[in-house]
Amino acid sequence: MTLSVTNTLTGDREEFEPAGEEVLLYVCGLTVSDDAHLGHARVWTHADVMHRWLSHLGYEVRHVENFTDVNEKVVARVGEDDLGGSELDVAEGFIASVIEDMRGLNLKRATVYPRVSEHVPEIIDLVETLIDRGYAYEANGSVYFDVTAFEDYGKLSNQHLDEMESQGNPDERSEKRHPADFALWKAGGVSPSDVAEHRKDDRPLGDHPPTGETWDSPWGEGRPGWHIECSAMSTTHLDDTIDIHVGGHDLVFPHHENEIAQSEAATGEQFARYWLHTGLLETAGEKMSSSLGNYFYVADALAEFGPNVIRTFYCSTNYGSEQTFSEAAMAEAEERWERLERAHETAVDACDGVDARTKAEDETLRTAVAETRTEFAAAMNDDFGVREATAALLELATAVNRHVDGREAYDYVGLRRAVEAFEELGGGVLGLDFGGGTEGDARLADDLIELVLDVRAAEREAGNYERADELRDDLEALGVTVEDGADGTTYRY
RNA sequence: GCCAAGGUGGCAGAGUCCGGCCUAACGCAGCGGCCUGCAGAGCCGCCCAUCGCCGGUUCAAAUCCGGCCCUUGGCUCCA
Secondary structure, eight states: OOOEEEETTTTEEEEOOOSSSEEEEEEEEEEOSSOOBHHHHHHHHHHHHHHHHHHHTTOEEEEEEEEEOOSHHHHTTTTSTTSOSSHHHHHHHHHHHHHHHHHHTTOOOOSBOOBGGGOHHHHHHHHHHHHHTTSEEEETTEEEEOGGGOTTTTTTTTOOGGGSSOOSOHHHHTTOSSTTOEEEEEESSOOHHHHHHHOSSOOOOOSSOOOOOOBOOTTSSEEEOSTHHHHHHHHHHTOSSEEEEEEEGGGIIIIIHHHHHHHHHHHSSOSEEEEEEEOOEEETTEEOOTTTTOOOBHHHHHHHHOHHHHHHHHTTSOTTSOEEEOHHHHHHHHHHHHHHHHHHHHHHHHHHSTTTTOOOOOHHHHHHHHHHHHHHHHHHHBTOOHHHHHHHHHHHHHHHHHHHTTOSSOOHHHHHHHHHHIIIIIIIITOOOOSSOOTTHHHHHHHHHHHHHHHHHHHHHTTOHHHHHHHHHHHHHTTOEEEEETTEEEEEO
16 A cells, blocks of 8 residues: 655645655755744644654655744844843744754654755745746846746646736836746845834834845845745755655745746756645634734643644644644644543553463454554555644544453453554554653643642641641652741742 | 635534445544542433535445536745
8 A cells, every 4th residue: 555645735645755864854844933833833733743644654865844933923022021132143043942842842853944044045046046047037136037937837836827816926027027026035135114014013214224134145135035935945855855744834836936936947957846735724714823912822722732742633633634622623623632542441451460370361452453544554654644643643542442351361462462552553554652651741730739738728728737738748758848927938959 | 817725513523535335534522321429531322414506427435537616835935
């Protein structure tokens, strides 16, 4: 059985076959002008599961996920609170927090996380090539891609240039030959009006608004355009032709369309062989986005739900579909995850039980494990069908529960196989952590300590100081120091 | 206006590419029962679906074809 995948480029389901030895995977990363929200994390998580499944199938995966650290929106935040005094400082701060989020979500590391600011020479080379080949032109120190020169323009998104309502930024139109031409290189720094437009707070612009980084180029001082960096970075870290390009559906046009135009015009080779687009996360019927302000930060979600619930939530819909975020949906994800976790624990406990020497053979259990593996693989090979893959695991949970329920003698071989399936498929492929719950332990510990302190407070209130002191000593023995102060009781451990 | 994705039970959401095992998965919620000091977990059983609408193809359609209605996204920064 082989992996098949829905390719936006052709609109069809296709058998997946990497071009070379390794699978070259590029994920369109984040513009780091804010912390990441759950919509971003959905793309990462699905890309992560794809990566894990490809590895599971035996492929070597080279996975590149970029950070766009050169952008007007980043510049607009310069000087805000303690974000940093320069574009790159601000970006670095957000990158650090995004990496933190990614770790929190139990994502496998990408091979590289390249930044735009580190690839300006490659970008300039690419732009020069495009000019040399007649696909780009210079105007007042900026360079634009000439969409009419690239005859395949629109092939990804099926857009026809003359039928679109509006194209491009009206301010730039004067120097562009065609309204859909897009900037490869922008003269000078970021303009005050752009800074003002992207400001998140209401600080006055001031006499010297930040302009962001600029670099020397054959066309003078300037900055790279938006789309060019992905072309430069994927070529640098992967190859002219990559296997899989992943990104959110909202990037199909113009971003991905423009990437194709630039890269293919420059190299004459196909840019990406399989384009996989993830459906957007919505809240109450509209997409979760920074501009709409209806987002939920990854860090907050991790604190509230933990990585396993979030990953189970993402895995309850396939990557290409839209998904709605709601408290109810998260509650359901929690139930699903806990059902898996409990069944896993039940199986482990049964194997470790006192009657571990008794034995039985349960063909039903063993068959169920085998079926789980087959169904899981079939689901994943069917365009990364994580929803059905998870369903297969949940059916295994039922099989385990049935086997253990009210039984005296267990089938240890069968249970062991079930545990392995949970850990290998749920853990290794879906990235769920059955490992005894390091996740959420800190939160739980705090909650428990506070619970004990509540009891202790009640005892003190009632004048039972002896009992209260015992509780304090008991906590101390566990490494938790309790201190009563003027404004209440604090603890540390 | 143009492009794309989608409309399946109370909710959520597979299945649609390759028509029949779909008498529609998995789960949540709800209702019985078992177990249980109580609760939870678990187990067994049940309830809820004219698969957006209309027409067509076919022995057979949620699945294919045509038309229509509605939702979301893209065409401006966006994962």
